[in-house]
Amino acid sequence: MSNQQAENFAAEAQHCLQALTANQSSAFRPGQLEAIEQLVLRRKRVLLVQRTGWGKSAVYFITTRLLRDRGAGPTLLVSPLLALMRNQIEAAQRMGVRAATINSSNQEEWEGVYAEIASDQIDVLLISPERLADRGFRAEHLPSLAQRGGLLVVDEVHCISDWGHDFRPDYRRIKGVLDLLPQGIPVLGCTATANNRVVDDVAEQLGTELVPIRGPLGRDGLQLRVFAPAPQQKRLAWLAETIPSLPGTGIVYCLTVRDAERVASWLTYRGIDAVAYTGDSHNDHRLETEQQLLSNQKKVVAATSALGMGFDKPDLSFVIHYQAPGSPIAYYQQVGRAGRALTESWGILLQGYEDADIQNFFIDTAFPAADQAHKIVGLLEQTVVPLKLSDIEREVNIRHSRLEQLLKILEVDSAVERVDSGWQRTLQRWSYDSQRVEAVTALRREEQAQMAEYVSADQCRMELLRSHLDDSQAHPCGICDNCLSDQRDLAASTHTIQAAVDFLRGTELTMEPRKQDPDRKKIPEEQRCEPGWVLALWGDGGWGAIVQSGKAEGHFGDDLVGASADLISERWRPDPAPTWVTHVPSLRNPGLVKDLARRIAQKLALPWHDAVAKVHDTQPQKFMQNSAKQYANIEGAFAVVPDVPTGPVLLVDDVVDSRWTLTVIASQLRRAGVELVYPFALADTAGRSSRD
Amino acid sequence: MTDDRGLGNRSEVGQDSLAAVLMTSKLASDGVKPLAASEYWKRPELANKPSELLGASSQVLCNVHGLAKEMADRINALMDRSIAMAFELDRLQHSGIHTLTPFDQHYPCQFRYRLRDKAPVVLHAAGPLELLDRPGFGVVGSRDIGVEGAEVAKSAARLASRMGLPVVSGGARGVDSLAMNAAVNEHRAGGSAVGYLADSLERQLKQPDTRRAILDEQILLCTPYRPDGRFTAGRAMGRNKLIYAGALVTLVVASDKDTGGTWSGAVEALKHRYGPVAVWRGPGEGPGNEHLEHLGATPVSSFEVLETLLIDVQSDPIPTETATPLEAQSQLPLPLEISVNS
Known part of the structure; x- marks a missing residue:
C-alpha cells in the first residue's frame, strides 16, 4: 500500500469516527486505526486486549462500515451483552450502520430480521452466545442469518479459553467455529482481561496469523484497599456503616448466591437502597437491576460474578468485595468496573473465614x-x-x-x-x-496462591494486579493502602454489629412445597404441604451453628425451642393456624426430634401427637445425592397411625435437606384426612450437607 | 480429546479442504448454486490448490486465476458463505458427522481414479474413518429378496468379514441391510461395514442399532449429500457409484432386468468402469443376473469361487498412491479384467 493509499484510508476511517461520535474533532486512540487496517485491508484476525471503555465497539462498527463499502456481507457480532448496547447502536446508526439483535427474548422480531438480512438491509447482527449454543437455532436459523457474514466479532473472547478464569461452555461452540473458518475472513476478538497464558490460548484458537493489539490496563484514580479477614456480622456492620458515606453508586461482590441475597436484604433492612443480582435471578430482574444501577436508582447492587461481562457504567464509584475471589485476574475484572470516568473511586476487598472453603x-x-x-x-x-x-x-x-x-x-x-x-x-x-483437568486445576491453585499473595502484599496493589495480567506498563499507583502506608482495621460500632448478629439469627427462610415428584409428575394439590419455614441455615453464623452443635450433642436447647415458637407465632403466623403438632420420626435417633416437637407444641400451647411411624429404616438423606435416589430412599418408609386429628398440623423436623421426607409425609397425612400440613425445621442445609 | 481431523485452519491441507467445501457443498446455500463435482474437477485452477482462492475478490479470480467473469462471481459468492459454513461444519462435527474432501487422509483415494470428474468433492461420514482407508467388498441387490438370495447376501458378508474385509453397501432395505448386519454380527471376526447412504444420514443416525454399531466402531456411514437430505432416485444412483468405486469388487446378489436401482447401478458401473463387478449365478439370483454376466460382470457360482476372487483382488490392489487429485486423472484406466482361477 502506498503512502497516499494509507493516508486516504486513514481519512476515510477518521470520517467514520467523527460520524460515530458526532464530534468533528474526534481522533483515534492508539491501536484503533491499526486494528481497523488489519481487518479491512489485510483481512486478518485481530485480538484486542484493552480495558473496558477503551473504544472496542468503535473498532468493529467502523470496520463494518468500511467492509460494507467494499462489498462485504454483514458483521456477525457475538456478545453476551445485548440489552446494554442501545447507546452504541444509536451511535452506529449515525454513520449508516444498521444493527439488529437476535436473542431469546425477541423471537417475535426474528421474522423481520430474516427479511432484512435477505434484502441486505442489516450491517451488524448481534447474537448471544446462548443462541449460538442452541441446537435448534443453529440448525434452522443460523445458516440463513450468517449466510454472507463478512466479519466475525467475538466479544469477551477470553471466555473461549478454558485456561481463563471465566470459561463459559456456550463459548466452546465458537471455538470450534473459529477452527473451521478459513483465512481471508476477518475476525476480531475483544477482551478487557487476559494475561499471556489466555492470550496464547486464544491466539491458538484464532490461528497463528493473529495480530494482538494490547493496551495498558491500569485504572487511574482507583484506590485499592484490603482488610484482614473478619466474621460475617462485622463485615455486614461495616458495609451498613460505610456504604452511605461513599459517594455515588457501587457493587458489593459476593462468592455465592446466598451471600449476595443476604447482603442485599441486610442493607435493605438497614435502610440502604440495595438489590441482589445473581445467576439465579430471573432475566427480567437482571435487566431491570442493570438499568437501575446505570441510572443511579439504586445505591448498591449485591452481586455474584453473574454481574460481570462487559457491564459498562463509567461512573460506578465503588466496588467492594464481601469475600475474596480465587484469582487476581477475576478480582481485577470485577474491581476494574469502578471509576472508569471518575477521578476518584474505591476498590475495597473484605475477607471472610469462609472464603478459602468456597474457592476450594x-x-x-x-x-x-x-x-x-x-x-x-x-x-x-x-x-x-x-x-x-x-x-x-x-x-x-x-x-x-x-x-x-x-x-x-x-x-x-x-x-x-x-x-x-x-x-x-x-x-x-x-x-x-x-x-488437562490436572493442568487447569494446578493453574487454579496457583492463582489462588497469587490471590493470597495479593491480600498480604506490601507492594503497590495496582502494580501487582497489572503484573499478574502481564501488563508491561505496570507501575506503582501512589494511592492504594500500601502506597500510602495506610493500613486500617475493619471498624464498626458494637451497636451495628449486634444488629447484624440479630439479623443473621433472624434470617429465617421459607421452604416452597414440592409440586412434582422426581419423575416430574404433578403432586395433586390435595396431597401437597403448605409453604414452610426454617429457623436458620445449617452451620451458619446465627442460629445455624447452635442447631449444628445441638444435633451433635443429641439435644436441642430451650433457646432453640423459644426462637422456633417466636418465629411461628410472631413472624410466620400461618393462617388458618395449626391446631396440633407432630414430627418426622426417626429409627436411628427416635428421641431427638420427638422431644423438640413436644416442647415446641408446649410452648405454642398446642396438643402433640405421635402421628407418623417409621416402618423401615432408611439411609440418611444426605448420602442420597439426587431427587430420584432420595425419593426412592424414603418412599414407603412411613405410615400414618389410625385416627389422627384432621385439623391443620405443624410438621416438625430438625434439619431439612431435600424436602422429600416432608413432601412424602405431608402427602400421607393429607390422604389420612388432615386439612393442611405446615412443615417447619430448625435448619436447612439446602444441599450443602455434602460439603460439611 | 476427540478426533484427528484434517478439516480446519490448523494446516494448509485443512485450508484447501475448507475451500473445496465452500465451492461445492450444498450446506448453507440459500442463494448461489454450489459447483457440481464435474465443474470443480475440470478446472485444475480450482481443484489443485483451492485455498489460493480464499479471500480473493472476483477481480483477482478473473485476472490472476484466469476464471471467466461469471464463474469468478459465483465462486466469490460461494466463498462468502465462510462464516455460515463454519457454523454448519461445527454443528455436524459436534454430533459426530465428519466432513471429508479429497485433501483429507481418510478420503477414499480410489474415488478419483474410478469416478473421475464424478468423484464427490465433499463426503459426510459418521463412524471410524479408518474404515475408508482401504477398499472393501461390495454387496448389492434388490430390496425385495427371497430366502435363498438373503442367505447368499449374508454368507457373502460373513465370508468377507472373516477375510478381514469391510462390507460395502448402500444401507437400503433387503440385500444391503442383510449384508451389513451380517458383517456387524461377525464382531468376533472383526466384521465391519461401510454404508453409502442415499437418504438422510442424520435420520439414520437416530436409530439406536446404528448408534450402537458406530460406538462399537463397527460401521461407518457416509453420504455425498447434505446429511439432512431426502432419498431421491438420482441420489440412489449417485450413491451406487460410490459403492462400486469404494470396493475391491462388488457382488450383485440379485437384480431385476432392465429395471430397478440394482440393475441400472450395475450396468452403469460396468459401462463407466466404476469398479469391478461380480454377479451371483446360483440359487437366489435375480432375473437380471445372467444378463449382467453377458455385459461383463464376473460370474460367481459358489462361495469357493467368491473366496478365490476375494483373495485375488486383494493381492492385486488398485494403485492408491497419489499426491494431488489432479495427478490421479492421468492414471487411468484401472484393471478391469479379473481372472478367476476356480
Missing part, C-alpha cells in the same frame, strides 16, 4: 471426577437411546444441579449432546482428559 469448592467441582464422568458417559453409551435427566438421576447418585452441570461440561467435550428427548452419547470418540 469451585476449584474442586470445575471438572467432573473421572469416575463420575465415566459413569455418565458409560450409561448413555450403554443405553444408546437418549435419556431424560430424571432417568440419568435414577441410575447415577449425583445431585440434580451437579448432574446438569456435569452434562454441560461433557457436552463441551463433545462426549454427550442434548437432543429433543433428553441427553445422548455423541458419536465422537471420547476419553477422560485427566492431564
Whole structure:
C-alpha cells in the first residue's frame, strides 16, 4: 500500500469516527486505526486486549462500515451483552450502520430480521452466545442469518479459553467455529482481561496469523484497599456503616448466591437502597437491576460474578468485595468496573473465614471426577437411546444441579449432546482428559496462591494486579493502602454489629412445597404441604451453628425451642393456624426430634401427637445425592397411625435437606384426612450437607 | 480429546479442504448454486490448490486465476458463505458427522481414479474413518429378496468379514441391510461395514442399532449429500457409484432386468468402469443376473469361487498412491479384467 493509499484510508476511517461520535474533532486512540487496517485491508484476525471503555465497539462498527463499502456481507457480532448496547447502536446508526439483535427474548422480531438480512438491509447482527449454543437455532436459523457474514466479532473472547478464569461452555461452540473458518475472513476478538497464558490460548484458537493489539490496563484514580479477614456480622456492620458515606453508586461482590441475597436484604433492612443480582435471578430482574444501577436508582447492587461481562457504567464509584475471589485476574475484572470516568473511586476487598472453603469448592467441582464422568458417559453409551435427566438421576447418585452441570461440561467435550428427548452419547470418540483437568486445576491453585499473595502484599496493589495480567506498563499507583502506608482495621460500632448478629439469627427462610415428584409428575394439590419455614441455615453464623452443635450433642436447647415458637407465632403466623403438632420420626435417633416437637407444641400451647411411624429404616438423606435416589430412599418408609386429628398440623423436623421426607409425609397425612400440613425445621442445609 | 481431523485452519491441507467445501457443498446455500463435482474437477485452477482462492475478490479470480467473469462471481459468492459454513461444519462435527474432501487422509483415494470428474468433492461420514482407508467388498441387490438370495447376501458378508474385509453397501432395505448386519454380527471376526447412504444420514443416525454399531466402531456411514437430505432416485444412483468405486469388487446378489436401482447401478458401473463387478449365478439370483454376466460382470457360482476372487483382488490392489487429485486423472484406466482361477 502506498503512502497516499494509507493516508486516504486513514481519512476515510477518521470520517467514520467523527460520524460515530458526532464530534468533528474526534481522533483515534492508539491501536484503533491499526486494528481497523488489519481487518479491512489485510483481512486478518485481530485480538484486542484493552480495558473496558477503551473504544472496542468503535473498532468493529467502523470496520463494518468500511467492509460494507467494499462489498462485504454483514458483521456477525457475538456478545453476551445485548440489552446494554442501545447507546452504541444509536451511535452506529449515525454513520449508516444498521444493527439488529437476535436473542431469546425477541423471537417475535426474528421474522423481520430474516427479511432484512435477505434484502441486505442489516450491517451488524448481534447474537448471544446462548443462541449460538442452541441446537435448534443453529440448525434452522443460523445458516440463513450468517449466510454472507463478512466479519466475525467475538466479544469477551477470553471466555473461549478454558485456561481463563471465566470459561463459559456456550463459548466452546465458537471455538470450534473459529477452527473451521478459513483465512481471508476477518475476525476480531475483544477482551478487557487476559494475561499471556489466555492470550496464547486464544491466539491458538484464532490461528497463528493473529495480530494482538494490547493496551495498558491500569485504572487511574482507583484506590485499592484490603482488610484482614473478619466474621460475617462485622463485615455486614461495616458495609451498613460505610456504604452511605461513599459517594455515588457501587457493587458489593459476593462468592455465592446466598451471600449476595443476604447482603442485599441486610442493607435493605438497614435502610440502604440495595438489590441482589445473581445467576439465579430471573432475566427480567437482571435487566431491570442493570438499568437501575446505570441510572443511579439504586445505591448498591449485591452481586455474584453473574454481574460481570462487559457491564459498562463509567461512573460506578465503588466496588467492594464481601469475600475474596480465587484469582487476581477475576478480582481485577470485577474491581476494574469502578471509576472508569471518575477521578476518584474505591476498590475495597473484605475477607471472610469462609472464603478459602468456597474457592476450594469451585476449584474442586470445575471438572467432573473421572469416575463420575465415566459413569455418565458409560450409561448413555450403554443405553444408546437418549435419556431424560430424571432417568440419568435414577441410575447415577449425583445431585440434580451437579448432574446438569456435569452434562454441560461433557457436552463441551463433545462426549454427550442434548437432543429433543433428553441427553445422548455423541458419536465422537471420547476419553477422560485427566492431564488437562490436572493442568487447569494446578493453574487454579496457583492463582489462588497469587490471590493470597495479593491480600498480604506490601507492594503497590495496582502494580501487582497489572503484573499478574502481564501488563508491561505496570507501575506503582501512589494511592492504594500500601502506597500510602495506610493500613486500617475493619471498624464498626458494637451497636451495628449486634444488629447484624440479630439479623443473621433472624434470617429465617421459607421452604416452597414440592409440586412434582422426581419423575416430574404433578403432586395433586390435595396431597401437597403448605409453604414452610426454617429457623436458620445449617452451620451458619446465627442460629445455624447452635442447631449444628445441638444435633451433635443429641439435644436441642430451650433457646432453640423459644426462637422456633417466636418465629411461628410472631413472624410466620400461618393462617388458618395449626391446631396440633407432630414430627418426622426417626429409627436411628427416635428421641431427638420427638422431644423438640413436644416442647415446641408446649410452648405454642398446642396438643402433640405421635402421628407418623417409621416402618423401615432408611439411609440418611444426605448420602442420597439426587431427587430420584432420595425419593426412592424414603418412599414407603412411613405410615400414618389410625385416627389422627384432621385439623391443620405443624410438621416438625430438625434439619431439612431435600424436602422429600416432608413432601412424602405431608402427602400421607393429607390422604389420612388432615386439612393442611405446615412443615417447619430448625435448619436447612439446602444441599450443602455434602460439603460439611 | 476427540478426533484427528484434517478439516480446519490448523494446516494448509485443512485450508484447501475448507475451500473445496465452500465451492461445492450444498450446506448453507440459500442463494448461489454450489459447483457440481464435474465443474470443480475440470478446472485444475480450482481443484489443485483451492485455498489460493480464499479471500480473493472476483477481480483477482478473473485476472490472476484466469476464471471467466461469471464463474469468478459465483465462486466469490460461494466463498462468502465462510462464516455460515463454519457454523454448519461445527454443528455436524459436534454430533459426530465428519466432513471429508479429497485433501483429507481418510478420503477414499480410489474415488478419483474410478469416478473421475464424478468423484464427490465433499463426503459426510459418521463412524471410524479408518474404515475408508482401504477398499472393501461390495454387496448389492434388490430390496425385495427371497430366502435363498438373503442367505447368499449374508454368507457373502460373513465370508468377507472373516477375510478381514469391510462390507460395502448402500444401507437400503433387503440385500444391503442383510449384508451389513451380517458383517456387524461377525464382531468376533472383526466384521465391519461401510454404508453409502442415499437418504438422510442424520435420520439414520437416530436409530439406536446404528448408534450402537458406530460406538462399537463397527460401521461407518457416509453420504455425498447434505446429511439432512431426502432419498431421491438420482441420489440412489449417485450413491451406487460410490459403492462400486469404494470396493475391491462388488457382488450383485440379485437384480431385476432392465429395471430397478440394482440393475441400472450395475450396468452403469460396468459401462463407466466404476469398479469391478461380480454377479451371483446360483440359487437366489435375480432375473437380471445372467444378463449382467453377458455385459461383463464376473460370474460367481459358489462361495469357493467368491473366496478365490476375494483373495485375488486383494493381492492385486488398485494403485492408491497419489499426491494431488489432479495427478490421479492421468492414471487411468484401472484393471478391469479379473481372472478367476476356480
